[in-house]
Amino acid sequence: MVYWQLFVAFFRIGIFGFGGGPTMVPLFHTECVKKYKWVTDDDFADNLALGNALPGPIATKLAAYIGYRVKGWKGALVANIAVVMPVVLLMIGLLQVIYRYKDAPGVYGMIQAIGPVIAVMTGVMTWEFLQKGWQGASTKTGASISLALSVLALIILDLHPGLVVGIALLFSFAYTTWSIRKRKKKDSEEGAA
Template identity: 30%
Template sequence: MNLYLTFFKTFFKIGLFTLGGGYAMIPIIEKEVVDNYKWIKREDFIDIIAIAQSCPGVLAINMSVFIGYRLKKLPGALVTCLATALPSFIIILLIAMFFHQFEHNKVVEAMFRGIRPAVVALIAAPTFKLAKSANVTLNNCWIPIGCALAIYLMGISPILIILLAGICGYVYGQYIKPTE
């Protein structure tokens, strides 16, 4: 089978059957790309997640672009990006066309209420898995907790937190880590 068609089918399926956004897609992308097809090593996949998170845009699209580019350069990136985005585009288009017909439907409202806890679990699971693979322990988990509290309680801009984290990471890598 044509490799590009395999890319398209794989990433279309990921885009079609994932609720909850990019973080909920991480375990599904990992299962397909790392475990099933073995296109990318697990360590490289973790790096792709980190890079995709630091780039502007949608996490799942960024990941699909980086994976496609790693596999087949620009044509691979275009195929995986389109395949990931197309299901959401089609679904949103259909919802927009027919929303007025079922916006107050009790069954639809109940369905969305039932999906919410599953989406939270889909987002929490890769977060804990990433924390484990990044060696986040009780000794250093205060960093993300402190950042979240600074944003939530003190109203500090997330952009400022990201810039400060980047500066601290640079200082650590240049001056502190070499002496450890």
């Protein structure tokens, strides 16, 4: 039964995730966190962040992670097949239709209407993650500086998002390592005293 639920949930994500990864993230959240409760909000946010830092499509990484979490390697395989299958089948079928009727007003209007829906879905998910990140931040000043530097790097300096994520990961790793070493040194000094 669980394998069937995995297949159906990820197949739905694959069917309705028009536009790729960013449009699929809210669908993943709805199916895996809200509906089936396979992962918590925090787990989802952490794995989304990690998945975005790794190369490759986010849909297959999230499907593999959540499928593995639910039913091991078989669950990961079922989830990945389910999320990819509708994309492959629809791509083959829809490309034939779109190329044949791409200039028809109805098809053109349908394609144009999807853009605002994707923007709203992505905006809502961004707002939710911003709220969770703000609430979970150890210091509001650090969170504010990180947010400001990210906006500056992405919008003003026009840096590639992958580069910004890589820099943030390196900085986070360096800061965490320094913080742990500082804490261990302090603990050892207090223990010796």
